[in-house]
Amino acid sequence: TDAKIPIIPGTYKNISELAQDCHHCHRCTLGxxxxxxxxxxxxxxxxxxxIGEAPGQSEDETGLPFVGRxxxxxxxxxxxxxxxxxxxxxxxxxxxxxxPQNRVPTPxxxxxxxxxxxxxxxxxxxxxxxxxxxxxxxxxxxxxxxMTKIRGQWMEWEGRLCMPIFHPSYLLRNPSKEVxxxxxxMWQDMQAVRAKLD
Ligand code: URA
Numbered sequence: 133t134d135a136k137i138p139i140i141p142g143t144y145k146n147i148s149e150l151a152q153d154c155h156h157c158h159r160c161t162l163g164x165x166x167x168x169x170x171x172x173x174x175x176x177x178x179x180x181x182x183i184g185e186a187p188g189q190s191e192d193e194t195g196l197p198f199v200g201r202x203x204x205x206x207x208x209x210x211x212x213x214x215x216x217x218x219x220x221x222x223x224x225x226x227x228x229x230x231x232p233q234n235r236v237p238t239p240x241x242x243x244x245x246x247x248x249x250x251x252x253x254x255x256x257x258x259x260x261x262x263x264x265x266x267x268x269x270x271x272x273x274x275x276x277x278x279m280t281k282i283r284g285q286w287m288e289w290e291g292r293l294c295m296p297i298f299h300p301s302y303l304l305r306n307p308s309k310e311v312x313x314x315x316x317x318m319w320q321d322m323q324a325v326r327a328k329l330d
Contacts, residue, residue, distance in 0.1 A: 135159040139247035141254065147176055150251055154228050160244035162229035162237070168195035172224040172252060174217035179329055181258035182206070183249070185267040185299065186227035186237050197223045202300040206264075209300065209318060213326040220329070222256045224249060226271035242271050253292075260328060261292055265299030284321040286328075293328065297321050 133153050144150040154169040163169075170187040173196050182198075190200030198206050207217075215221055227237040227245045237245075249271075253261070263269045266279050273289050275282065275296075282296045298318050306314045 133157040133159055135244060139251065141247075141250060144251050144255065147172065147252065147255055150248060150255070154248055157228070157248075160229075160241045162227065162231060162241055165232055166229040167192045169228045170195055170197050170225060170230075171228060171248075172222055173197055174222035175219060176222065176256060178217075178220055178222040178256060179259045180215065180221045180262060180325070181253065181256055181260070182210075182221055182223045182262045182264060183268045183272065184223070184225045184264050186225050186234075187230040188234050189230070191225075192230035197225050198300075201304060205300040205303060209303075209322060212319070213322045215322075215326065215329075222252075222258065224252050226268055236267055242267075246271065259293065260325060261289070261294040262325065263294055263296045265302065268299075269296045283317065284324065286324075295321065295325060 133156055135158065151171040154171050157163050157169060170191045184198060187197065188200050191197055197203070210216060210221055217223060226242055226249060228248060231237050231241070263272055269275050269282065273287065273294065279296060279298060283298055284295065287294050298314050303315050303318060309315045
């Protein structure tokens, strides 16, 4: 897909049309090194959309988001408040293609991919968007504050409810479940999400 041709909001009738374009996309150079473009998985009309950063190795290999170590933890976190990708959640990323060595996507790469994400949000039409980690927050709202400061706080973006939450990879590096630690805070945040849905 040619970077010079803009993606006009409303272009896609459904996620599979959007995915077709992603699989052929060369709007940024990540398209040259990917194995698979990773579009999304989960319920296509989910009330909750989880947005991560970009595919890692497992995701690039399988073409599915959050299927590696972070993804397994994310599934456990969702299940802990009785949420599932079959019924309640659609998962996507800021960038559809894996950055080399899993580096953080550049502002240009994020900008090139953003029209796809905006179309995904429009099509899934979630009530709640969960932004996992600083890249997702920056990519959607532009907010650059520290995750430790903004996690768990509801914010509004384009008329939708959003909540920044820790990225599962951060929780893998901080495994303590003690009161006040990241994993405990995540549990508080997910209970607030669950309550908002009920
Ligand atoms: N981390 C992410 O942010 N997204 C994935 O899809 C996998 C790991």
